[in-house]
Amino acid sequence: MKHALKFAAVAFACWTLCNSLFAQDVVAVSSCPDRLALPVTFVVDCSHVADPATKQLCRPFAENQACKVFWAYRNITGIHLEEKCPTFKYTIYDRDKFPHKEGEGGLALHCGADYMADYSLLINDPKFNRSKRRSEIGPFDVHEILHGYQERIAPLPYVHVLFSSSTLEAEREVGDEKLYEFDVEQRKEELRRIETGFEKGTIPADKQCQLAEEYIEMSLYFKGPKNVEQFYRKLDPGGKEDVADPQPRFLRMFNAVSGGTAKQYLLAHCPRF
Numbered sequence: 001m002k003h004a005l006k007f008a009a010v011a012f013a014c015w016t017l018c019n020s021l022f023a024q025d026v027v028a029v030s031s032c033p034d035r036l037a038l039p040v041t042f043v044v045d046c047s048h049v050a051d052p053a054t055k056q057l058c059r060p061f062a063e064n065q066a067c068k069v070f071w072a073y074r075n076i077t078g079i080h081l082e083e084k085c086p087t088f089k090y091t092i093y094d095r096d097k098f099p100h101k102e103g104e105g106g107l108a109l110h111c112g113a114d115y116m117a118d119y120s121l122l123i124n125d126p127k128f129n130r131s132k133r134r135s136e137i138g139p140f141d142v143h144e145i146l147h148g149y150q151e152r153i154a155p156l157p158y159v160h161v162l163f164s165s166s167t168l169e170a171e172r173e174v175g176d177e178k179l180y181e182f183d184v185e186q187r188k189e190e191l192r193r194i195e196t197g198f199e200k201g202t203i204p205a206d207k208q209c210q211l212a213e214e215y216i217e218m219s220l221y222f223k224g225p226k227n228v229e230q231f232y233r234k235l236d237p238g239g240k241e242d243v244a245d246p247q248p249r250f251l252r253m254f255n256a257v258s259g260g261t262a263k264q265y266l267l268a269h270c271p272r273f
Contacts, residue, residue: 025049027059032067039082042066043089048097049117057121057139058092064140064174065090072142072173076166077232079149085111088148090141092117108147115144136178142170155238155246158210164190165221165228172225191218198269209247212269216254216262230257248273 025047031037042065046058065088070081081088089112093099098116100107105119118128121139146166150156164187171180194215197203203211220227235253242249251273255263266273 025055025058027062029062029066032063035067038066038070039080040066040070040085041087042070043087045089045091046121048091048093049121050094054117054121061090061092061121061139061141064138065145068137068174069140069142069145069170072170073146073149073166075173076169076229077149078229079152079232081149084151085148088112088145090115090120090144092120106141106144108144110151111148113141113144113147115141133182134178135176137174137176140174140176142167142174146170153232153235153238155243157213157247157250161213161250162217162228162231164214165217165231168221169225169228187218188222191215209266209270212266213250213254216258216266220254220257220262227257247271 025045027044027046028041029038029043030041042062044058044062044065046055049055049058074080091112091114093114093116095116095118098105098114100114106113106115120141122128123139124134143163146163150162168180168183168187171183194203194211197211198208217231220231231253234256236249238246238249247270251266251270255266255273
C-alpha cells in the first residue's frame with residue numbers, strides 16, 4: 001500500500017511538472033491592454049524550441065501578433081479573420097525539428113502556421129539574420145498570417161499576390177519604422193529590376209503578367225500607401241469563372257485603383273481583361 005501511495009505521489013508530481021512545463025511552452029493571448037477582448041485567440045506553441053532564452057521570445061511574439069499585427073491587417077484588408085479562424089495557432093520549431101521540406105522557414109496552414117525560430121522569434125539575432133533587417137518592436141510575423149486573410153479573397157492568380165504592399169503597410173501600421181524603411185528600399189530595388197527586365201526583354205513570357213502586376217501594385221503603393229486598402233476593397237467577388245482563370249479579376253482591380261491609367265501597361269504584358 002505504501003509503495004502504491006508513493007508511486008501515485010511521484011506520478012502526480014510528474015504530471016504537475018509536465019503540465020507546468022507545457023504551460024510555459026504554449027502561450028495564448030486573447031486580450032490586449034488597450035482592448036477588453038480579441039475576436040481571435042492567438043496561440044504560440046514553443047514546445048519544439050530547446051533554448052530557454054529563445055522560448056522567452058514566444059510571449060512577445062504572441063502579443064505582437066494579437067495586439068498589433070491582427071489589427072493592422074483588419075485595417076488594411078477589411079477582412080474579419082475570426083469568421084474563419086476563432087483561433088490562430090503558430091507552432092515554432094528549431095531548424096532541425098522543422099517538419100516541412102517545402103517550407104522556406106515557414107509554412108501557412110489553415111488558421112495557423114509552422115515556423116522556424118530562425119525566421120520568427122530570432123529576427124533580431126545576427127547569428128540567424130545576417131542582413132541589416134532588424135525590428136524595433138521585437139519578433140512578429142506579417143507574412144504567414146496574411147495567407148490566412150487571403151483565404152477570404154481566393155482564388156488567387158499566384159500565391160503571393162498583394163504581399164509586397166500588404167506586408168509593407170502592416171510593418172508601417174504596427175509602428176516598426178526601422179524594418180519598414182529597410183523593406184521599402186528592397187521593394188524599390190525590385191521595381192528597378194522589373195523595369196530593367198522589361199526594357200531589356202529578359203523576362204520570360206510566362207512571368208511577364210505576374211511581374212507587371214507586381215510593378216503596378218508597388219507603383220500604386222508608393223504613390224499612396226492607403227492604395228493597398230483599395231486593392232482589397234475594389235476586388236470583385238470571385239465567381240465560378242475565376243476558379244479557372246483568376247487573373248482578369250485582379251487586373252481589373254489594379255486598373256480600377258489606378259483610375260484607368262494602368263490598363264495600357266497591363267495589356268502590354270497580360271491577356272485582355
